[in-house]
Structures are given as structure tokens and as C-alpha cells.
């Protein structure tokens with residue numbers, strides 16, 4: 001089977017994770033309004049927010065797909081994966097800081113302490129060859145990892161914020177980028193922190209009747 005996997009995400013980190021894991025995929029970015037989706041859902045825990053948004057992205061892309069996507073067997077359907085990451089610190093959910101001052105304030109709170117990065121995953125399968133077309137597969141899972149931060153100085157925070165890297169990533173940090181210098185440890189799957197747990201994808205694919213090895217290059 002050629003890979004029918006669609007990543008419903010604009011995240012460069014997520015597509016790199018899949019590529020580095022040898023998982024062939026296509027990208028179709030969802031048009032989900034994350035603020036509207038969370039506002040209409042009411043109060044949610046950070047992990048619930050991550051799953052809700054992952055589901056919304058996957059459902060939005062799956063709804064827009066007509067017919068099959070896998071070159072090898074267009075009639076067979078598709079696998080659509082949505083993801084969303086939320087950083088929980090002192091019980092509150094944080095996404096991307098967007099603004100330098102916001103990123104600076106967050107780092108001044110985070111240094112020397114730890115938080116939890118939750119990544120929601122939602123997989124939809126319409127592969128007729130794997131299950132009854134009348135009941136498409138749709139299931140999700142949240143994975144979480146504790147991230148511990150070094151005692152970072154004001155000067156280091158200012159220099160990091162000035163690079164722009166923290167502005168567009170959940171939690172205002174990366175573990176595989178410049179902020180790697182400021183991460184003292186992780187408890188859990190590091191891929192969860194980057195934005196997509198490959199082992200979680202393997203479990204969800206298995207529940208959909210697909211082995212992840214079928215999607216390797």
C-alpha cells in the first residue's frame with residue numbers, strides 16, 4: 001500500500017518528525033479557528049484542549065477530502081492525522097507566545113521549574129480495505145511529557161527571545177532547537193514535546209488495522 005497518510009498540520013516540526021521516522025505522508029493544512037473551537041467547548045483541562053483541537057483539525061481536513069488519496073489505490077481512502085500541542089504550567093494552558101514580551105515573561109517564570117507539554121493526536125481512517133466503509137475509524141490519544149528548565153539568566157532569555165524561535169512554538173521553547181541549551185531534562189516521549197509522538201501514531205494506526213511499517217519509505 002502506498003502511504004495514504006495525510007498530516008493535517010502546518011507544523012514544520014511535525015512533518016520533519018514523520019520524515020525522519022521514514023513515514024511517507026502528504027500535508028493538508030486545516031483551516032480550524034483554534035480560539036473559536038476552544039471557546040465553544042467551555043472550560044477544559046490543558047490535555048483535553050490538545051485533544052479537542054487535534055480532533056477538530058483532523059475532522060476539518062477529512063471532511064474536505066473527496067475520493068482516495070493513495071496513488072496506489074485511489075479507491076481505498078485515506079488516513080488523516082491531526083495534532084495539537086499545549087504547554088501546561090502551574091495548571092494553566094499556554095500555546096504560542098507570539099510576542100517577545102510574552103515569551104520573555106514566560107521564561108522568567110519557567111526557569112528553574114518544570115511544566116507539562118501535552119500533544120493531542122486524532123486519527124481518522126477511511127481505508128475501505130481495512131474496515132467497513134460505513135463506519136470510518138476515528139480515535140485519539142493525548143501523550144504528555146514533563147519538561148524541566150535550567151536556571152536561565154535574564155541576558156540568556158533576552159538573547160533567546162531576540163532569535164524569534166520561541167514566538168511560534170507551544171510553550172515558548174524547543175527541545176531540538178536553540179532552547180535545547182536551557183532544557184535540563186524530559187520525563188516521557190521527547191517526540192511528544194516536539195509535537196507528534198510516533199509511538200502514539202503507531203498505536204492509533206494499529207487500532208485502525210494498519211501497521212506503521214506499511215507507511216515506511
Ligand SMILES: Nc1nc2c(ncn2[C@H]2C[C@H](O)[C@@H](COP(=O)(O)OP(=O)(O)OP(=O)(O)O)O2)c(=O)[nH]1
Nearest residue numbers: 009010011013084085169170174175176193194195
Ligand atoms: N521543533 C520544535 N517545535 C516545537 C517544540 N515544541 C512545540 N513546537 C511546535 C510544534 C508546533 O508547530 C507548535 C505547536 O502549535 P500547534 O500545535 O498549534 O501547531 P501549529 O500551529 O504549528 O500547526 P497546526 O495547527 O497543526 O497546523 O509548536 C519543540 O520542542 N521543537
